[in-house]
Amino acid sequence: MSIESTHCVDINAMLPRDSRAAMRQAVAAPMCDMRGSAILATAAQVKARIAQGAQICNLTVGDFSPQHFHIPAALTARIQQMLAEGQTNYPPADGVPELKSAIVGLYKRELGLDYGSDSVCVGSGARPPIYAAWRLFTRPGDKTLSFLPMWNVGYYAHFCQTDHTFLPTSAEHNFFPTVDQVAQHLPGTRLIVMNTPLNPTGTAIDRDVLQGIAQALVDENRGRQARGDAPCMMIFDQVYWRLTRPGVTHHSPVRLVPECAPYVVHVDAISKWFTGTGLRVGWGVMPPYVQAKMKGLIGHMGAWAPRPEQLAVAWLLDQPTLVRAYLDGLQDQIGARLDKLFSAVQDMRAQGLPVSAIRPQGAIYMSFHVDLIGRGFDTNEQIRTWLLDTVGLAVVPFQAFDMPEDSGWFRMSVGAVGLDELDSALERLRTALRTRQG
Ligand SMILES: Cc1ncc(COP(=O)(O)O)c(C=O)c1O
Numbered sequence: 001m002s003i004e005s006t007h008c009v010d011i012n013a014m015l016p017r018d019s020r021a022a023m024r025q026a027v028a029a030p031m032c033d034m035r036g037s038a039i040l041a042t043a044a045q046v047k048a049r050i051a052q053g054a055q056i057c058n059l060t061v062g063d064f065s066p067q068h069f070h071i072p073a074a075l076t077a078r079i080q081q082m083l084a085e086g087q088t089n090y091p092p093a094d095g096v097p098e099l100k101s102a103i104v105g106l107y108k109r110e111l112g113l114d115y116g117s118d119s120v121c122v123g124s125g126a127r128p129p130i131y132a133a134w135r136l137f138t139r140p141g142d143k144t145l146s147f148l149p150m151w152n153v154g155y156y157a158h159f160c161q162t163d164h165t166f167l168p169t170s171a172e173h174n175f176f177p178t179v180d181q182v183a184q185h186l187p188g189t190r191l192i193v194m195n196t197p198l199n200p201t202g203t204a205i206d207r208d209v210l211q212g213i214a215q216a217l218v219d220e221n222r223g224r225q226a227r228g229d230a231p232c233m234m235i236f237d238q239v240y241w242r243l244t245r246p247g248v249t250h251h252s253p254v255r256l257v258p259e260c261a262p263y264v265v266h267v268d269a270i271s272k273w274f275t276g277t278g279l280r281v282g283w284g285v286m287p288p289y290v291q292a293k294m295k296g297l298i299g300h301m302g303a304w305a306p307r308p309e310q311l312a313v314a315w316l317l318d319q320p321t322l323v324r325a326y327l328d329g330l331q332d333q334i335g336a337r338l339d340k341l342f343s344a345v346q347d348m349r350a351q352g353l354p355v356s357a358i359r360p361q362g363a364i365y366m367s368f369h370v371d372l373i374g375r376g377f378d379t380n381e382q383i384r385t386w387l388l389d390t391v392g393l394a395v396v397p398f399q400a401f402d403m404p405e406d407s408g409w410f411r412m413s414v415g416a417v418g419l420d421e422l423d424s425a426l427e428r429l430r431t432a433l434r435t436r437q438g
Helices: 019-026 038-051 073-084 097-111 127-137 153-160 179-185 207-227 258-263 288-301 307-317 320-350 380-391 419-437
Strands: 120-123 143-147 163-167 189-195 233-237 264-269 282-285 355-357 365-370 409-413
Touching (some): 038 380, 073 307, 097 120, 097 282, 120 288, 127 153, 127 233, 127 264, 127 282, 127 288, 143 179, 163 179, 189 207, 207 258, 258 264, 320 355, 320 419, 380 409, 380 419
Parallel strands (some): 143 163, 143 189, 189 233, 233 264
Antiparallel strands (some): 264 282, 365 409
16 A cells, blocks of 8 residues: 555654754764765865866865776676675675685785684775774773874764874875884874875885884783783774885785784775775774674674675685786776876976975875965965866865865875876966966
8 A cells, every 4th residue: 555645744844943953962972073074075066066067177086987997897797696696685794704715815815914714804895894993992082093194084083082193294204104103102092093005195104114113012012911901903904005006015014013913903995996986895804802893893883795796806806817907907097197197296396386296106196285385375275276266176185184284285086087187187287387476
């Protein structure tokens, strides 16, 4: 029996007029103060302008346009096959055994880490393992640590109400902290978050710095173990590790300092290196006794990855030659874009124009500096708006990654642009910068 449409309750008529006040009463603290993603807000503004017909080279989104980037064809075929075979039931809360064992093989082969399947917890992308780790290791008021700029850490610290410290960094150190900075802050800290290759900067941490940080973690935790205190844990977010630029090596802290294995949760996903952000397959790799609790939490959230995708990814990860060929092609596409951006900015700089960049070492990002603060502009936001309106170039200021200063630094992301678009945008940039000089 169906209900006639005339009987439908008009929901809007039933809701309070002041929706903000109603939200603050309905949603408990601290969630009522949760902020939306600043990156997505910028990206949405740009999309709206493009929809209105504006010519904009959109370097804001940390995603891939399917117009330019495709997931592996074999993965598409395998997902379809899994669906056709009826693989549509709940997967186990920590992932299907085939995928867990393929991840074990991947980490052994490519990272030199011999974990067991009971160390792997699969989730719907990298976010659930990240969120779960925050929840498992922290209580409100606990000290947590990361550095600036970094993707999304501020939101997690807010959810969990931790007493968070963001270590300042500089371009000189590729926007990573020094070993001394971290070591000084480790006492009393319950969780440290690391990410390399780093979103938003496109830089990769130096091997010696990572080794020093891992050793400092071990030293700190040795003392705590002797006192019976809880250890400091580390989220090591390596979602871009397979997009490390040729000539740059990615390291795991556990490979560099094996004694830190009890404290490290590696976070990973196919989102970026199979360009399948919408497929939602990610995982954490950690000590088995932590995995058991993460499995529980991800199970309660229902944040598992879809079963057909899990089985298809498991199959593909077990074909290293196929994966290597795909990644080589992908690296060529990403590299062509990043190299074009970097050399054009270098060229402009050589011509005396007020821009510079850090040579990309990984991920799909380049750190781009506009040296116009105090020279006609007071804030990054003013520069961002000028680039958008005058140049038709959309970038994200480092403030979207919790870095408060008006430093003139921006993230450029190449996942959603074609090479021709870049050519014309760079030409417009060159012309606009020249007029500011005149
Ligand atoms: C550093 C970093 N970690 C994790 C994620 C989240 O990945 P996923 O989409 O798999 O949840 C992102 C997404 O942009 C990221 O940049």
